[in-house]
Amino acid sequence: MGRILGEVGRAAIHLLAASALAFFIVRAMPGDPAVLLLLAQGQAADPATVAALHAQWGLDRSLPGQYAAWLGDFLAGDWRTSFRTGRPIFEEFAARLPVTLTVGFGAFALALGVAGPLAEAAAARPHGWQDRVLDAATLGAQAVPGFWLGCLLIWVFAVELRAIALFEAGPQRYVLPIAVVALAVLGPLAQVYRAGLREVARSDYVRAALARGAPRARVVAQQGRRYAALGLLSTAAAEAGTVVGGTAVVETVFGLPGIGQFVVDSIAVRDFFVLQAFFMVAVAWMLLASLAARLARRLVAPGGFCDVAP
Amino acid sequence: MSHHRPSGVRRSPALLASLAALAAVAALWQPYAPDAVDLTLRNVGMSWTHPMGTDHLGRDVLSRILVGFANTLGAVAIVASVCIGVGMAVGILASSLQGFARAVLLRTAEFASVVPNLVAAIAIVAMFGNGTLVVGLALAAGAWGPHALLAFGLAERARGETYVRAATALGAGSAHLLRRHVLPAILDTQLAYLGAKIGRIVIAYSALAFLGLGADSSRPDWGAMLFEYRLMMFDQPTLMLWPGLAIVLLCVALREAIGWDKDAPARVSSP
Numbered sequence: 001m002g003r004i005l006g007e008v009g010r011a012a013i014h015l016l017a018a019s020a021l022a023f024f025i026v027r028a029m030p031g032d033p034a035v036l037l038l039l040a041q042g043q044a045a046d047p048a049t050v051a052a053l054h055a056q057w058g059l060d061r062s063l064p065g066q067y068a069a070w071l072g073d074f075l076a077g078d079w080r081t082s083f084r085t086g087r088p089i090f091e092e093f094a095a096r097l098p099v100t101l102t103v104g105f106g107a108f109a110l111a112l113g114v115a116g117p118l119a120e121a122a123a124a125r126p127h128g129w130q131d132r133v134l135d136a137a138t139l140g141a142q143a144v145p146g147f148w149l150g151c152l153l154i155w156v157f158a159v160e161l162r163a164i165a166l167f168e169a170g171p172q173r174y175v176l177p178i179a180v181v182a183l184a185v186l187g188p189l190a191q192v193y194r195a196g197l198r199e200v201a202r203s204d205y206v207r208a209a210l211a212r213g214a215p216r217a218r219v220v221a222q223q224g225r226r227y228a229a230l231g232l233l234s235t236a237a238a239e240a241g242t243v244v245g246g247t248a249v250v251e252t253v254f255g256l257p258g259i260g261q262f263v264v265d266s267i268a269v270r271d272f273f274v275l276q277a278f279f280m281v282a283v284a285w286m287l288l289a290s291l292a293a294r295l296a297r298r299l300v301a302p303g304g305f306c307d308v309a310p
Numbered sequence: 311m312s313h314h315r316p317s318g319v320r321r322s323p324a325l326l327a328s329l330a331a332l333a334a335v336a337a338l339w340q341p342y343a344p345d346a347v348d349l350t351l352r353n354v355g356m357s358w359t360h361p362m363g364t365d366h367l368g369r370d371v372l373s374r375i376l377v378g379f380a381n382t383l384g385a386v387a388i389v390a391s392v393c394i395g396v397g398m399a400v401g402i403l404a405s406s407l408q409g410f411a412r413a414v415l416l417r418t419a420e421f422a423s424v425v426p427n428l429v430a431a432i433a434i435v436a437m438f439g440n441g442t443l444v445v446g447l448a449l450a451a452g453a454w455g456p457h458a459l460l461a462f463g464l465a466e467r468a469r470g471e472t473y474v475r476a477a478t479a480l481g482a483g484s485a486h487l488l489r490r491h492v493l494p495a496i497l498d499t500q501l502a503y504l505g506a507k508i509g510r511i512v513i514a515y516s517a518l519a520f521l522g523l524g525a526d527s528s529r530p531d532w533g534a535m536l537f538e539y540r541l542m543m544f545d546q547p548t549l550m551l552w553p554g555l556a557i558v559l560l561c562v563a564l565r566e567a568i569g570w571d572k573d574a575p576a577r578v579s580s581p
Contacts, residue, residue: 013417014420014421014424017421018421018424018425022433025433025434025437026437029437029438030438139562141509141510142506142507142508142509142510142561142565143509143513143557143558143561143562143565144513144558144561145513145516145517145520145533145554145557145558146513146517147516147517147520147533147536148536148550148553148554148557151536151540151543151550151554152550152554154540154543155543155547155550159543159544159547191572195572238423238456240426241425241426241427241428241429242426242510244426244428244429245426245427245428245429245514245517248428248429248432248521249428249517249520249521252520252521253540263432264521264522266436267432267436267521267522267523268522270436270437272436272437275432275433275436275437276433278429278432278433279429279430279433282425282426282429283424283425283426285426286424286425286426287424290424
């Protein structure tokens with residue numbers, strides 16, 4: 001229990017660091033945010049209106065006071081209003097969250113579901129076709145941009161195959177976006193899992209078990225999976241970053257009304273409160289993924305292995 | 311995991327030098343002005359005069375690809391330099407310090423590893439404007455973290471190596487040790503890790519350009535070309551082919567040039 005509290009404490013400190021960074025990046029921006037907002041809305045930046053906005057955002061206080069006010073508001077769900085739509089950013093994000101989570105979690109689930117069996121088959125039969133597919137997926141994750149793949153898929157399905165149904169409202173809209181993001185993370189996940197399985201297969205521990213007469217496949221399956229799962233979990237936490245970046249790009253390509261698309265539309269008018277909120281949400285997502293992976297590692301290997309990656 | 315050095319990592323300095331030379335030439339010379347609109351020459355297919363054809367505004371696609379190549383390689387070079395330079399400096403420094411200072415450096419590197427690269431870059435570039443240096447630094451903002459953690463782990467391990475302890479016993483100074491034994495081993499591993507992820511850096515840069523956050527919006531960029539040409543998908547699908555192929559080829563070429571470690575992702579633990 002104490003350990004779990006320690007993990008949560010670590011995540012909280014990271015989140016605090018992220019909030020300080022997000023706040024000071026906006027303050028370091030050239031220009032007065034109130035003037036920028038009024039200009040973006042096409043209003044005259046007269047001193048009275050600017051002063052009123054400053055008071056509303058707490059910009060008339062000292063810098064630490066400003067940060068405290070901003071953080072308090074942020075934690076209370078007041079993420080300021082969007083320049084572009086004039087609505088509270090928290091509401092805008094909340095309304096679009098289901099779309100983004102569907103793509104993100106769907107892609108994660110699909111990638112993990114394929115990576116496991118693929119890596120086990122590849123580890124069992126080196127140079128077999130699964131092994132080659134896995135290497136190709138790894139290269140694909142390192143060389144094929146998701147937004148290009150997305151455009152090509154639209155061209156193939158919408159233009160060539162006339163499968164327009166894939167782009168109409170309904171659950172089938174998510175098929176191609178999920179596939180594109182899943183392909184970007186499948187390679188690294190499967191690669192790490194395969195590497196872990198191979199390491200176990202070569203270990204003294206397995207040799208000793210074989211010498212005692214235990215069947216090889218069973219030893220590797222029982223002990224290997226647990227050990228390899230540790231590496232897989234660490235990598236999955238790191239790949240959560242690829243997923244969050246990937247959803248932003250894929251939503252733009254496929255025209256899905258998610259958080260990513262909203263943020264990309266906000267770029268042109270430098271809607272910096274939206275960018276600030278997006279940064280915070282992305283870091284929170286990463287910390288949740290990291291926390292989940294750490295707790296899962298504890299469940300997989302309560303005592304830890306003696307020769308485990310740090 | 312007990313890796314000392316990535317085994318069997320092949321690199322090709324000649325390929326890296328050729329890419330750099332080609333980018334330098336591409337930056338200075340293109341067969342046509344990359345932004346020269348000629349509405350009499352719209353959507354011309356591949357020919358001797360226009361090897362990749364022309365786009366919907368009659369601009370020479372090859373010239374635009376060449377300019378995008380120079381932009382991309384320049385930004386990626388900045389990201390790679392920051393990752394390896396800052397990563398090694400922070401990792402080795404943390405390993406030579408004790409107590410609070412060490413903890414601060416390591417926690418900072420862990421935090422940088424948590425920040426999603428593309429998201430941080432989108433926020434930074436959108437707020438601070440573009441330019442190759444800004445985009446490069448924005449992409450490196452989080453990317454150096456794993457490099458620092460990796461360098462720290464290797465430096466710690468090197469201190470315990472028998473040959474290092476033996477050299478110390480023979481009276482070798484710590485600066486000499488660092489230069490002769492520790493640094494080369496760490497640099498080797500850093501490069502292998504960079505090679506394993508360099509493709510993602512190229513893709514992240516292209517994604518920024520695709521979202522309208524390239525280094526220079528007045529110059530052609532592969533990601534920006536894809537964003538523009540995707541609207542021509544129905545009439546001119548080949549236009550979408552060239553920038554995408556260019557990205558894929560550069561990713562593969564850089565990966566081979568720098569060399570990559572098959573187990574690289576497995577060797578940097580997430581914080």
